[in-house]
Amino acid sequence: MSDSSRDTAEGAGWGAAERGEYKKLMPAKVEKLSWLDPRTLWAARNGVLASWFGDPTGHTRSRWVAQREAAGAPPDKVIRRGDADRFSFMVIGDTGEGDDPQYAVVPGFLKTSQGTDFAVIASDVIYPVGTADDYDTKFFRPYQDYRAPIYAIPGNHDWYEGLGGFMRVFCDDAPPLAPEPPPRPLTRAWARSLLWHRPRTTDGQHLDQARELRSAPDQRAVQPGPYWAVDAGPLRIIGIDTGLLGTIDAEQGAWLREVSKGPRPKILVTGSPLYVDGEHHPCTIEGGHGTVDDIVRDPDHHYVAAIGGDIHNYQRYPVQVDGRTIQYVVSGGGGAFMHATHTIPRVDIANVTEEDFRCYPLRGDSLAFYSGLYGRRLRLRRLFALSGDEATAVIAERLGIRPTRAPGEPVRVTRRARVVAGLLGAGGRPDRTSRLRLPVRKIYTHLFSPSSATYSPPFFKCFLRLDVTPDAVRLRCFAATGNRAQEIDPPVEDEVTIPLT
Template structure:
């Protein structure tokens, strides 16, 4: 097995190395998505409108579910997948930007997943707005050689066109009828004036794209945007958290019902319940939270895996004498969210020593220092070596260096200033007022516009191996470099008991 980022800098993808073969998989005219482009920002306005004038996704979701039920989808929304007692499946989140980082994941994903029963896409299948016409290069083409069904739950970007593309591709659903006009001068009326509606798509283009995944073993039709899969000894429950992370009342009732029973369960959600050292339990309209359901011992959840945040994190939380693994798995292709901005972990009894993340904090800081150096044309000032970044993060958090350095780097004044400007450790100091946007603001604006097309990309995907007694969860990395493409490193591994 090849070195991981926890072993060596080369295992993280640093240094001069050969670019992977993923380049031959890409379309000749690959898209370079920029969220600083007004032509991208304007169609993606629905999230802002929902926060200002009320979120209509619960009502729209209900209409989609009603349509699917009328078309013959099972009322309980449970897929009975004929898997043996020992089987494996893949999970990959936040994939579809259609550029180098997404395609760099594909060779390793295919290699690790070649004998798996199915895959699950956890949130944001297609950027920027989930348009049907984008599925060819951002879904069908990259995963054309994965010879098993792919299920998906939508993320907020898939909702920017009212879930039209997602429902067409994964549920074979026709477009919804135009809703009734809201009463004048109500918040819904103001929202409707600016709401971005689904664009008319090219039927021939979609038909050609579907041919890329047309083998019988690849075909499946989901019951709707949320579902459950009974496979071997486990039930996998996928929920749709829409534009704002809230579960509507109807879906909440279904979630409580489908969670009953002794069969062990794994939740897949578009909004992670633990992320960036914080707890986000997931509100349900009408009362209660998603995490209340996950924690209930009568429901037998063993893990909750969420997309939306573009990196890997794992929190083993003790709940009533048992451990539930809360995982963030959104590193499947979109721009990278920083890990170096997280404080020292202390949440729900999980300490820094229990916590795992990818990329490592030092690698994240080195990545962003290089990115800012290039963007601001100040490479000599901003760019930190991976050794310098690792050392300064460990110092600021008061933890041992995650990766042992042959020659520990000296922490200079420049190193400290750059680390502080880029928010390393999330710790305020004298330069806090000058801190550059890396976490909240950078996530919302600058980070999507600053994707890098030079390895290492720090992407990842999961493989879960299920037996009657345990689930073995492994996080594999994809850097864009050939060594990690030929033998994808394991960045984290945990064995989850089912009994």
């Protein structure tokens, strides 16, 4: 097995290394997504409008679900895949930017996924707005050689055009929803409708041609809707749709409670992680019906894990609940630009300590990555750019922890390294540089990160493989750096065995 980022800097993808062969998979012309482009920002306006004028996602979702049931989808929304007591599946999140970081994941994903029964995409299948025409190069082409079905749950970006593209691809070519009467004038819904982004009438004209790339019988997958459950062997996997704003509607909440009943062990896959960045986000069920995490924690429901996309890295929190452990996982590193991990403070939440917590990329690698980005953007590389060893050492100092990866040579933490770490929010700690802190997490996410995405390794992407037996689930997080060594032998960045009995 090849070195991981926890073993060596080379295992993380740093240093002189042979670039992978993923570019051979890419189309000749790739449009690089920029969130600084006013056209992109305008097309993606529905999330902002929903937060200002009310979120129509729940109502629209109910209409999609009703349409699917009228077309013959099972009312319980359960996909039954047989009773074999052993099976394997993949989970990959936030995939669809269609550029180098997404395609760099593919060789390792295909190698690691051999022998798996199906895959699940956890959130944001297509960026920026879920357009049906984008599925060619951002879904069908990259995964054309994966010889098993792919199921998906939508993320907020898939909802920016009302979920039409997603429903056509994953839900048996569902036709568009019938128009509704216009809202009453001068209401919030009326104001929202004036600015609401809608798909082009010509969208998806080439979808049938794109489908040919994944047209083999063993690749076919039909979902009952945007949320669903899969029964496979001893396990039930439940996927929920958290829409534009990270909540679920009351109708979906009632279904989730019903489908969660019974002694069968369960894994939740959600578009919004329940534990992330050292914080708890239990996911509200609209109408005052509690939270998703209430359902997950209920001992009568027998959940063993909850895996969320949306945040573009890997994190794991083993939370003790009533004498049992539920693994709360973030897995959104499947192709979109990298969200920082170095801004995560020292973990101490729900009895999960820093020693229990795992993340990828490691905080030091994340800090080195972002210091390099800012060095290039500001043309101040000598000031900003930290080596992996320097970043690892300053993170250890700021958080009061042992270095996650021991440096090759002793590293002295310099004043420059401390200043850069403070400016980039390392460890989430306030200090004298706080007032000058550069945007990394939220503002940078919306403005700079996507447009500054590097197109050369290391990319720090990841995906999961889960192997299920009657007694346990073996969950492994594999890395994709974009280098050839990690394509040939994808390193395991984290591994945990989850008992089912």
